[in-house]
Amino acid sequence: MENPNNLKYTTNDEWILVEGNIGTIGITDYAQDQLSDIVFVEIVAFEGDELSQGETIAVVEPIKIWSATTKP
Numbered sequence: 001m002e003n004p005n006n007l008k009y010t011t012n013d014e015w016i017l018v019e020g021n022i023g024t025i026g027i028t029d030y031a032q033d034q035l036s037d038i039v040f041v042e043i044v045a046f047e048g049d050e051l052s053q054g055e056t057i058a059v060v061e062p063i064k065i066w067s068a069t070t071k072p
Helices: 029-035
Strands: 014-019 022-027 038-043 058-062
Touching: 022 029
Parallel strands: none
Antiparallel strands: 014 022, 038 058
16 A cells, blocks of 8 residues: 555545546545445546546445344
8 A cells, every 4th residue: 555645535534646647546444444345336437537526436335234124
């Protein structure tokens, strides 16, 4: 992993590393621990897209916790 000093962080535990005109994104170790297992990632922004700060570029879906209930 890059030196954290090279990363810019959001308040939502996301980060970006900008090198020239290329941005590499990720989520912090803390966010990964909180999400547990990730089962789906949808990328909604692609190379060449012009993006504004705060714009959604990906959707991450963690595993859902569920339980079955029985009739008493």
